Amino acid sequence: METTTKPQPQTARNGSFLSVSGAHLISRNRGAGYARVTLAGITEAELAQPGQFLMIRRLGSAxxxxxxSVLRAEDDRIELFIKLDGLLRELLGSVPYRTRFELRGPYGVPYEEQIDTDQRYILVGGGSGAAPLLFLRERRPDLVAETVLGFRHDGASGLFPALDFVVEARDRLQAHDRLAEVWRPGLGVIACGPEPMLRAIARQHDGVPHVYVSLEARLGCGIGSCLGCSIPTLTGTQRICRDGPLFASSELPWLR
Amino acid sequence: MAALSTRRFALDLATPIVLASGPAGFGFELDGSLVAAVGALTTKTVTPEPRAGNPQPRLVDCPSGLLNSIGLENPGFAAFVEEYLPRVLDLPTRRIISLAADRPDEIGRMVGLLEEISEIDGVELNLSCPNVDAVIIGTNPALVGEFVRQSRALTTHPMFVKLPGDSTTMIPAAAAALNAGADGLTLINSVSGLRIDHRIGLPMLHRTTGGLCGPAILPIALARVYEARRAFPDALIIGTGGVTDVEGAIEMLAAGADAVGIGYGVMADPSLPARLTAELETWLTEHRYASPADIIGAAHRGGFDVP
Incomplete structure (x- = not known):
């Protein structure tokens, strides 16, 4: 356990990026299968914008x-909304407070730079894909017409008491089904979640303008050099980490 | 302070820590100060024609490493020379251009065209990519000899040959490369590996297998470097494979590498190579060594001078 009594964040600016070797966990709120986790000690944390992500590992790990994806960024703190299903995610969900992590970022193009900001959107999140959308809603409520957040089971609702979720196991409905109910012509869509959900939305809204999907892949470097996250688009190969993560659904014929 | 320059090396590097071909791309995304702190950058492999690379997923987690299946995504040689090379030449470090082709005349043509560019510091023939359909040339000594011969005739640049870490074919392939005129060996490429999705019983990568990199392959790379140094006392060797800390870099030098390539390590942490350079300098000073040359191959001659 790398819990130290006095975490001393070391911050270095590498080009336009922030790299912190002493971010420490200060709060955690666990639901069933999900958690909200806050890391502190991050200089200029507030620079992170909706849609951007951080690369995180345990301090000293190889x-x-x-x-x-960032859920909130304030002062020296970054809040994440994570699914507790991988090694690091389980770690974030279970280590003692003050445990230190190494993080770098923020990376990725902010959603606001990818979308038409004269347009209003329905935000559609699946699982932890809700994180960047809730961050966008907090920073730019003017862009949001509706928010639809879907979960397979009702494990995360306690983490967001003010929000209504579509819970598949309870409502016999998925996020994209609710989207179909509430969407009306003129509204755009910004979706983040598992690929089957993004596929369903891309098919449902084939030909509709202003439909954007936030893609996910196992990232390598996070800065666009290793090409581990390249995907084909109508305008050539693009990198999820550097050119995305948000893409116009019309650019991704393979998603439909 | 110890000086990190390694003059024994044909490239006359400022530090033996170099960026291996692949994860660092063409160096553009890395911060300039991080690039300046390494001895050289080896570019992503360039092929005669553009390659889109493999479909997702390209990266799969493994215990102590990563299975990768990038598939030599690159803009092709013509676009590389036109659009990328001028920026590569602006990088504040030495540059080694990595090349691959299916036939020896194709790789020779690229090597020949690069001969006019005096500002490049070397070429590396990647004869070992595990993630494309072509046969792995690097396990066949006769083919290795032919690829090197055709390229050697067309260039005076220092030439390295990147080989797979195959324990039975590496020494004969390395001998063929050196006999055909290669200046040095880059050992090793990522190691062919497989992961199966236990929920559905199918390979996780479209191409079934990928290249295993990261700390898991450090012992394999060390073994091949050690064997190559024993067999070829005068060859230049860039030891690459799983180094993620200064101890690993020191092991690689002691096994016989003239320089230490960082691949997975820079992917995980772009600032790692610069940190390794600094930490290696400190280690050498503390151990009263004047330069990395003093510890290269130490494992073959009684180890370090431990007081």
Whole structure:
């Protein structure tokens, strides 16, 4: 356990990026299968924008860091909303407070730079894909017409008491089904979640303008050099980490 | 302080820590100060024609490493020379251009065209990519000899040959490369590996197998470097495979590498190579060594001078 009594964050600016070797966990709120986790000690944390992500690993580890989308960024703190299903994610969900992590970022193009900001959107999140959408809603409520958040089971509702979820096991409905009910012409869509959900939305809204999907892949470097996250688009190969993560659904014929 | 320059090396590197071909791309995404702190950058492999690379997923987690299946995604040689090379030449470090082709005349043509560019510091023939359909040339000594011969005739640049870490074919392939005129060996490429999705019983990668990199392959790379140094006392060797800390870099030098390539390590942490350079300098100073040359191959001659 790398719990130290006095975490001393070391921050270095590498180009336009922030790299912190002493971020420490200060709070955690666990639901069934999901958790909200806050890391503190991050200089200029507030620079992170909706849609951006951080590469995080345990301090001193040689493991490949994992990408986490930002749920909130304030002062020296970053809050994440994570599914507790991988090694690092389980770690974030269970280690003692003050445990230190190494993180770098924020990476990725902010959603606001990818979308038409004269447009209003329905945000559709699946599972932990809700994180960047809730961050966008907090920063730019003017862009949001509706928010639809879907979960397979009702494990995360306690983490967001003010929000209504579509729970598949209870409502016999998935997020994209609810989207079909509430969507009306003129509204755009920003979706983040598992690929089957993104596929369903891309098919449902084939030909509809302003439909954006936030893609996920196991990222390597996070900065666009290793090409581990390249995907084909109508305008050529693009990198999820550097050119995305948000893409116009019309650019991704393979998703439909 | 110890000086990190390794003059024994044909490239006259400022530090033996170099960026291996692949994860660092063409160096553009890395911060300039991080690039300046390494001895050289080896570019992503360039092929005669553009390659889109393999479909997702390209990266699969493994215990102590990563299975990768990038598939030599690159813009092709013409676009590389036109759009990428000028920026590569602006990088504040030495540059080694990595090349691959299916036929020896194709790789020779690229090597020949690069001959006019005096600012590049070397070429590396990647004869060992595990993630494309072509046969792995690097396990066949006769083919290795032919690829190197055709390229050697067309260039005066220092030439390295990147081989697979195959324990039975590596020494004959390395001998063929060196006999055909290669200046050095880059050992090793990632190691062919497989992961199966236990929920559905199918390979996780479209191409079934991928290249295992990361700490898991450090012992394999060390073994091949050690064997190559024993067999070829005068060859230049870039030891690459799973180094993620200064202790690993020191092991690689002691096994006989003239330089230490960092691949997975820079993917996990882009600032790692610069940190290794600094930590290696500190280690050498503390151990009263004047330069990395003093510890290269130490494992073959009684180890370090431990007081």
């Amino acid at each position: 493991a490949l860091p994992r990408a986490f």
